[in-house]
Amino acid sequence: MNDVLLNIEDLVVSYTSDNKKVNAVNGMNIVVKKGETVGLVGETGAGKTTTAKAILKLIPNPPGVIERGKIYFSGEDLIKKRESEMRKIRGNKISMIFQDPMTSLNPVITIGEQIAEVIRLHQKVSKAKAGIIACEMLERVGIPKVRYDEYPHQFSGGMKQRVVIAIALACNPQLLIADEPTTALDVTIQAQILELMHKLKIDFNTSMIMISHDLGVVAEICDKVAIVYAGQVVEFGTVKDVYKNTAHPYTKGLFSAIPKIEGDRPKRLFYIPGLMPDPTNIPVGCPFSPRCSFKFSTCEKEAPKDIYVDENHLVRCHLYGEKERELDLCQFY
Amino acid sequence: MSKDSKRKRGQFKEAWIRLKRNKAAMFGLFVIIMLFIMAVFAPFISPYGYDEQHLKMANLLPSWRHLMGTDNFGRDIFSRIIYGSRVSLQVGFIAVGIGVLIGGTLGSISAYYGGIVDNVIMRFIDTLLAIPGTLLAISIAAALGPGLTNAMIAVGVGTVPTYARVVRASVLTVKEQEFIEAARCIGVKDYKIIVKHILPNAMAPLIVQATLGVAGAILSAAALSFIGLGIQPPTPEWGAMLSAGRVYIRDYWHIVTFPGVTIMVTIFSLNLFGDGLRDALDPRLKR
Numbered sequence: 001m002n003d004v005l006l007n008i009e010d011l012v013v014s015y016t017s018d019n020k021k022v023n024a025v026n027g028m029n030i031v032v033k034k035g036e037t038v039g040l041v042g043e044t045g046a047g048k049t050t051t052a053k054a055i056l057k058l059i060p061n062p063p064g065v066i067e068r069g070k071i072y073f074s075g076e077d078l079i080k081k082r083e084s085e086m087r088k089i090r091g092n093k094i095s096m097i098f099q100d101p102m103t104s105l106n107p108v109i110t111i112g113e114q115i116a117e118v119i120r121l122h123q124k125v126s127k128a129k130a131g132i133i134a135c136e137m138l139e140r141v142g143i144p145k146v147r148y149d150e151y152p153h154q155f156s157g158g159m160k161q162r163v164v165i166a167i168a169l170a171c172n173p174q175l176l177i178a179d180e181p182t183t184a185l186d187v188t189i190q191a192q193i194l195e196l197m198h199k200l201k202i203d204f205n206t207s208m209i210m211i212s213h214d215l216g217v218v219a220e221i222c223d224k225v226a227i228v229y230a231g232q233v234v235e236f237g238t239v240k241d242v243y244k245n246t247a248h249p250y251t252k253g254l255f256s257a258i259p260k261i262e263g264d265r266p267k268r269l270f271y272i273p274g275l276m277p278d279p280t281n282i283p284v285g286c287p288f289s290p291r292c293s294f295k296f297s298t299c300e301k302e303a304p305k306d307i308y309v310d311e312n313h314l315v316r317c318h319l320y321g322e323k324e325r326e327l328d329l330c331q332f333y
Numbered sequence: 334m335s336k337d338s339k340r341k342r343g344q345f346k347e348a349w350i351r352l353k354r355n356k357a358a359m360f361g362l363f364v365i366i367m368l369f370i371m372a373v374f375a376p377f378i379s380p381y382g383y384d385e386q387h388l389k390m391a392n393l394l395p396s397w398r399h400l401m402g403t404d405n406f407g408r409d410i411f412s413r414i415i416y417g418s419r420v421s422l423q424v425g426f427i428a429v430g431i432g433v434l435i436g437g438t439l440g441s442i443s444a445y446y447g448g449i450v451d452n453v454i455m456r457f458i459d460t461l462l463a464i465p466g467t468l469l470a471i472s473i474a475a476a477l478g479p480g481l482t483n484a485m486i487a488v489g490v491g492t493v494p495t496y497a498r499v500v501r502a503s504v505l506t507v508k509e510q511e512f513i514e515a516a517r518c519i520g521v522k523d524y525k526i527i528v529k530h531i532l533p534n535a536m537a538p539l540i541v542q543a544t545l546g547v548a549g550a551i552l553s554a555a556a557l558s559f560i561g562l563g564i565q566p567p568t569p570e571w572g573a574m575l576s577a578g579r580v581y582i583r584d585y586w587h588i589v590t591f592p593g594v595t596i597m598v599t600i601f602s603l604n605l606f607g608d609g610l611r612d613a614l615d616p617r618l619k620r
Contacts, residue, residue: 058517062448091519098518103511108533118519167519 004072005207006032006055006175011069013047013054013231016062020280024050026231026287028069029306030209032175037201037208039218039239041254042228043276048211051228052177055209056094057086074174092122095168099180101160105152111163112138112148115170122171137166140203141196158189162196169200176201176208182217194221215258219243224312227251230277230287237313247315249292286318294319351613358609364602372418379412384567392585402587404578410588413569414595420570421599424485424554425547431489432550433543436496441527441535443497444504455501458494466491470553474562484563488553492546499542503535510534537614544607548600555596571596 013025025047032038040048053059054066057078071078073094078086098104106114115134119125125133135145141162152160161181168176178197182190198221201208212218218225218239225242227235227250235248246252253272274291277283283290289299298318307320352358371378380400387407395402401410443454461469473487507513508531516530555572557563564570566577571592578588 056518058514087520087522089520090517096515096518098511098515100511104515106512106516106530106534109529117521121520164515167515 003034004031005034005036005074006030006209007070007072008051008055009070009072011051011054011071012067013050013059013064014067015064022279023282024064024231024279025054026282028228028232030226030233030236032207032209034174034207035205036224037210037222039222039225040209040211040228041213041215041218041225043213045276045279046228047231048228049179050231052096052179052209052211055175055177056090056096057081057083058090088122091118091168091173092171093173094175094177095171095173097161097164097168097176097178097181100184101157101164102184104164105160107152110149110151111155112150115163115166118167118170133170134166137170138163140169140200141166157185158193161185161189161193165193165197165200169204169206172204173206176206177211178208179211180213181210182214183212190217197221215243215254227254230279230282232287232316233314234288234316235314237310241310241313245310245313247309247313247320248288248317249294249319250288253291286316288317348610348613352609355609355612357605358613361602361605361607361609364598365606368418368422368599368602371415372422375415375419379409379415381409381412383413383416383569384408385412392581392588394585395587401591402585404574404588405581405585410574410591413574414571414591417569417571417574417592417595420481420564420568421551421554421596424481424488424564424570425551425603427485428488428550428554429492429543429546431486432492432496432546433539435490436493436498437500437532437539439493440497440500441504441532444501445508445523445527445531454497458497462494467553467556470557471560471562474557479562479565481564481568484554484557487557487562488550491553492550495546496539496542499538500535503538504531507531507534541607541611541614544610545604548603548607551596551603552600 008028008030011025011028012023015022015024028047028051030038030040030051040051042048050059050064055071055073055078057066059066066079069079073089078089081089105111109117112131112134115137116127116130119130119133120127123130123133131148135148138145138148143159143162143166147154152163155163161184165181181197182193185193194217197208200206210218210222222239224237225239226233227242227248229250235242235246235251242251243255246255250272253270256270257272259269272291277287277290283300285298285300285302286292286295286304289295292299296318302318304316304318306314306316309315309320385408387403389407390399390403391405391407393399393403393407399409399411401414403409404413439454439458443451464472470487470491473490474483477483477486504527513526513530516526521530551571554563555570555575558570558572559576561576564573566573574592575589575596578585578592581588
């Protein structure tokens with residue numbers, strides 16, 4: 001168990017809005033080992049970003065509350081940490097990269113200073129030394145250091161995301177959370193940024209949580225993948241397991257919804273019928289049951305438990321487990 | 334770091350270029366700079382001392398010896414106006430400074446923390462707003478007693494609500510930006526987020542309000558002096574000079590006219606400059 005860096009157990013986060021309780025995260029379990037990259041995949045509103053913010057305890061309160069659960073980071077429960085202790089962890093041991101590089105840099109401070117700021121916050125170095133480290137970081141992410149004194153508006157989107165990565169990695173964190181880091185960039189730049197992140201991740205020996213809704217991106221750089229639906233992980237395993245031996249009906253639906261270039265193209269793209277459950281009113285049993293084509297009576301009454309279908313492959317579905325229903329699910333899709 | 338500082342302060346440079354196109358604002362700026370020079374070099378420019386009395390030469394009309402004539406004590410009005418610019422500019426800028434400092438702090442704290450803090454601070458500000466600014470200044474000046482320092486405090490406190498509201502409004506928009514969350518994400522402390530990350534981005538409306546506020550503060554200080562609660566004689570202050578000369582207005586027009594015109598020109602220039610600045614800093618007007 002020593003190589004486990006982050007262990008989230010039964011995390012529940014809710015927001016209050018118009019006197020209604022919105023359950024953004026419902027019993028999330030994730031394990032990230034040292035040096036591993038875990039992809040979080042799910043639809044918009046599935047609770048991916050909320051989970052990421054909960055790890056850093058940046059859920060705006062009010063309206064958000066971490067109701068229960070544990071977040072163990074290097075063996076310590078982050079939920080119990082005080083704000084001052086969290087500040088020492090943020091940016092130092094855990095960093096985050098935001099979705100939109102256009103807005104995640106301060107427009108009135110030079111990029112060099114912004115990198116130096118995080119170094120000065122967490123390391124006891126002089127201003128000059130921090131500047132030198134910041135220059136090194138710039139070079140590492142592929143920006144010439146002569147641009148140290150420039151402002152964010154003088155950079156393109158891809159370059160800005162490089163700066164954001166430099167800020168995130170400046171203190172050599174143990175965990176990097178990337179919240180859809182390439183969604184706002186165009187495809188050619190996406191590939192560059194992903195490659196850069198992958199390379200730096202190995203150089204710095206950092207673990208990474210990659211939030212995305214792009215299964216292709218996840219397959220490219222992740223070791224493990226967690227499929228998130230309605231605030232919980234419905235399937236978790238190595239990329240190979242999840243992509244080849246897909247277990248959960250929702251995951252199967254996701255894969256079927258990817259357009260294919262080869263072979264006969266169906267007239268219409270496959271989609272999973274229905275919508276994500278209303279987060280203020282999540283079904284009693286399995287949250288996916290209203291949309292699931294394999295549901296049976298238990299599904300609507302009882303919430304499914306995590307079941308290991310393979311050594312490293314978890315699935316939260318009634319189709320597996322005691323009953324071991326031998327259904328050839330693939331024929332339906 | 335690098336020597337390439339030409340590109341530094343990009344947005345302010347851009348604003349300056351836009352400001353330069355505005356003739357009226359440049360005229361305002363020119364007058365303000367002249368006033369500053371006048372204030373700084375007063376002993377070298379003024380032909381007489383501000384309290385030099387020549388009773389034999391009292392109430393003289395403007396002439397080459399006394400450009401703006403003399404008052405009822407035979408003091409040279411031109412010299413007194415030059416010295417008076419020291420007091421007026423001081424009052425104007427320091428009073429605004431007090432207002433910006435207190436109002437800005439209250440406004441940014443209130444906007445950043447929100448909730449109960451916001452409510453308590455803003456209700457306090459509303460209470461201040463309920464009392465007319467001039468009346469508030471008069472009561473503070475009356476309570477503290479007359480004098481330069483007290484006049485500055487009185488005028489400054491009277492402007493606190495305006496700045497608090499301006500700063501609160503702009504901080505509210507900036508604090509929702511993603512880079513503030515990114516700053517929190519790297520472990521920056523709250524007060525540092527406000528000072529380093531939010532305020533520089535929320536500056537533009539404050540700068541404009543403050544520039545216009547200087548004019549208002551000079552006027553308020555003059556008003557206080559006019560009713561005898563501000564600067565005391567023999568210190569020359571434009572408002573006080575106006576007040577002292579009003580008795581003679583029927584016979585000697587020049588005693589009140591010149592201080593009055595000076596106040597008017599100063600306020601006018603500050604307003605022109607302030608308006609120009611607002612246009613220059615407004616990104617929506619970018620061409």
